[in-house]
Amino acid sequence: MGRKITDKVTWIGKIDWELRTFHGEELSTHKGSSYNAYLIRDKKNVLIDTVWLPYAKEFVANLKKEIDLKEIDYIVINHGEIDHSGALLELMKEIPDTPIYCTSNGVKSLKGHYHQDWNFVEVKTGDELDLGESKLIFVEARMLHWPDSMFTYMTGENILFSNDAFGQHYASEHLFNDLADQNELYNEAIKYYGNILTPFSPLVKKKIEEVLSFNLPVNMICTSHGIIWRDNPTQIIEKYIEWANNYQENQITLLYDTMWEGTRRLGEAIAEGIKSVDDKVTVKLYNISRSDKNDILTEVFKSKAILVGSPTINKGILHGAAGILEMIKGLSFKNKKAAAFGCYGWGGESVKIITEELKKAGFEVVNDGIRAQWNPNEEAKTKAREFGKEFASML
Structure with missing residues (x-):
C-alpha cells in the first residue's frame, strides 16, 4: 500500500x-x-x-x-x-x-x-x-x-x-x-x-x-x-x-575474548584504572564472542581509544578477536589510539599479534600492551590498574 x-x-x-x-x-x-x-x-x-x-x-x-x-x-x-x-x-x-x-x-x-x-x-x-x-x-x-x-x-x-x-x-x-x-x-x-x-x-x-x-x-x-x-x-x-571528520567522543572501549576469564579480569582491572584517573570518560567493555559485532564496531567508531584483548592460543589469538580486528581494519577508522592486553599460559604471543594488527588498522598504538600469566592474581590486577591509569593519561 x-x-x-x-x-x-x-x-x-x-x-x-x-x-x-x-x-x-x-x-x-x-x-x-x-x-x-x-x-x-x-x-x-x-x-x-x-x-x-x-x-x-x-x-x-x-x-x-x-x-x-x-x-x-x-x-x-x-x-x-x-x-x-x-x-x-x-x-x-x-x-x-x-x-x-x-x-x-x-x-x-x-x-x-x-x-x-x-x-x-x-x-x-x-x-x-x-x-x-x-x-x-x-x-x-x-x-x-x-x-x-x-x-x-x-x-x-x-x-x-x-x-x-x-x-x-x-x-x-x-x-x-x-x-x-x-x-x-x-x-x-x-x-x-x-x-x-x-x-x-x-x-x-x-x-x-x-x-x-x-x-x-x-x-x-x-x-x-x-x-x-x-x-x-x-x-x-x-x-x-x-x-566524516575523524569522529570521536570522550569514550574508551575495551574489547576482549577470553577462555578461562583471565583476560576478562585483566580488562576489568584496566577499566578501573582508567576511571580512577578520569571519571568523566565513558568506559565500555565488550566480550567479543558474546556481543553483536556491529554494535561493537559502532562503539569503536564513537571511541577516542580502544584496548583489544585475547589470550594466546596455538601461538595466535582467539577467532573472535581476530575477526573483529579484521573488520576494524576494513573500516579504516581515523584519529584513534589503542593498546593490547591478554593472558597466557605458555607462549604469550597474543599481545604482540594484536599490537601489530592494530597498527595495520591505522591506530596509534601508545605502548607495548600488558599481559599476565595464567589467572591474574592481585599483583597482576594492580599492574593492570596502573596500566589503565597510564593509558588514560596518554590520551
Missing part, C-alpha cells in the same frame, strides 16, 4: 520487520529495515528504485494498484545492489522498453546482476530529466557506498532521493523522522554510518560539500532505507559532516 509523501510523490516501498542480518550475515539489523521506493506523478511519471528481490512479486502487485504500469515513463535506479533493484526482473517483464536511468557503473552493475540488456540511459552529475512541472537532477555519488551510486534531486518538491546516504536499517510504522523514536533513530543512523560509510568518510565530506555548493533547497531527504527526513532534514547532513 502506497503512502503519500507530497501531492506528487508516493512511497511504495516495503517494511521488512523480520530482517535481522544484511549483506549476507555481515551486518546486524536488530530493528529490521525498509526498502524505500518512490513513485512520482507529473506530466511524466517516474519510478525511483524498487525493493529487495524476495519481495519483487509483492512490489509489482502493489505498484499496479497505484498506477497502470504502462503509464510509468521512466525508471531511476540510484544504485544497482539487489535490495534496491531486486524487483526489476519482475517489473520489466511487464514494461520491457521503459528507459532505466542510472550511472555508467549502474549499467554494469545491473547487467552483472540480471544479465539483461534493458533500455539503459546513462547519466552523470548535472544531467536533468524534465517531468513537466518538476525536473530531476542527477548527482553521481561514487563509493557512497558503491561505484554506481547516485543521488536524484526533484525540483519544485525540493526532495533529495539520497540512495544509501542518510539512511538507517530501521523498520518503523512511522514514515517520517519527526514521528519516530528519536533515540532509536539516532542510534540506528550512527550504526549505519559507522559500519557502512566510515571507510568512505573523505568522499562523504567532499560529496556533501559539492551538493551544498549547488544551493538547492532541501525540504525532504528520501532515503533508500529507514526513515524519511522531513523535519529539519539538514540535521542528518550536519551529522554526516561531523561523523
